[in-house]
Amino acid sequence: MSLTDKKNILFTRSLSSEHIMYAEKLGLEVTAKPFIQIDLMPLSKEKTDLINSKPKSNWIFTSQNAVKSIAENLSSLIALGEKKVFAVGEKTAEELLKIGIEALLPEQHNSQSLLLLLEKQSASSYIHFSGNLRQNNISDFMTEKEFDFEEIECYQTNLYQPDVTITDFDAICFCSPSAVYSFFNRYKINETVPCFAIGSTTAVKLLDFSEHVVMSENTNVYSLLEICHNYLNS
CATH class of the missing domain: 3.40.50.10090 (Rossmann fold)
Incomplete structure (x- = not known):
């Protein structure tokens, strides 16, 4: 050609x-x-203490960048224990596997499909590791369900x-x-x-x-x- x-x-x-x-x-x-340019953020002591105060909260990752940020701070967090970890996208799940975390994936690789998967869970406590330009659909879902929910901003997206x-x-x-x-x-x-x-x-x-x-x-x-x-x- x-x-x-x-x-x-x-x-x-x-x-x-x-x-x-x-x-x-x-x-x-x-x-x-x-x-866009991505800047990973170190977890502050306040955020680390908040995460560790909720040992039974399931974790949500919707971006590889969030995983990379947490990977740099993993030693300061308590062990996963029996909590579940959810990921959107194959690449996000692959990044989690690199740090020894196996994630559950929704049928479709988008946040709407993730919400359908979360509806089937018995858990009612979640932590979403996200960036500064995150969408609101996950937090809106958690508010509607009256779940215990925290958003941990761990990277910055700069235009x-x-x-x-x-x-x-x-x-x-x-x-x-x-x-x-x-x-x-x-x-x-x-x-x-x-x-x-x-x-x-x-x-x-x-x-x-x-x-x-x-x-x-x-x-x-x-x-x-x-x-x-x-x-x-x-």
């Missing part, structure tokens, strides 16, 4: 060399420009808007609602340019800015690249 046949894709996050090689095999020319020439790209890929917001806070795109999203939460956010949204239900970059290839060559 010649270079002229390749579709130019803008990814609004960083990609590994393996991702880029896979894209090239599919005939995609990928440019990775992160539109970042690099210089790009939007007209150079045949499609744009998003992996988080925060990246969607950051991108469209600076740029506008032609309505014919498709926007690809990982997961329903990101797709719903994209619909605020574009009607041309294509979603990957699998929460990994390889799946998103395959969908880009198939869609742009159909």
Whole structure:
């Protein structure tokens, strides 16, 4: 395949060399420009004491970043014991396994499916490890159920808007609602340019800015690249 046949894709996050090689095999020319920056936060003594004061509370992780933050502070937390740990997304669960924690996953890799799973549980006490730009659906659910619930903010998502020439790209890929917001806070795109999203939460956010949204239900970059290839060559 010649270079002229390749579709130019803008990814609004960083990609590994393996991702880029896979894209090239599919005939995609990928440019990775992160539109958010993540800062992991150390757990304060106040937060650590709060977590340890609730030894029976189940844990919820909706982001790899939250897991990475807790991994740096795990030694200060009491043992898991019999509590359950819930995760949204395969990659989040994989990060938890790296620190010896096996998580329960909902059928679909999104927070709405997580809430359906939580409804089936007998527990009524939860701790959600999250970032500063979290969605409110989990906390709203906990309030409605009158569960004992704490949110522990353990990472910061900062918006970042690099210089790009939007007209150079045949499609744009998003992996988080925060990246969607950051991108469209600076740029506008032609309505014919498709926007690809990982997961329903990101797709719903994209619909605020574009009607041309294509979603990957699998929460990994390889799946998103395959969908880009198939869609742009159909």
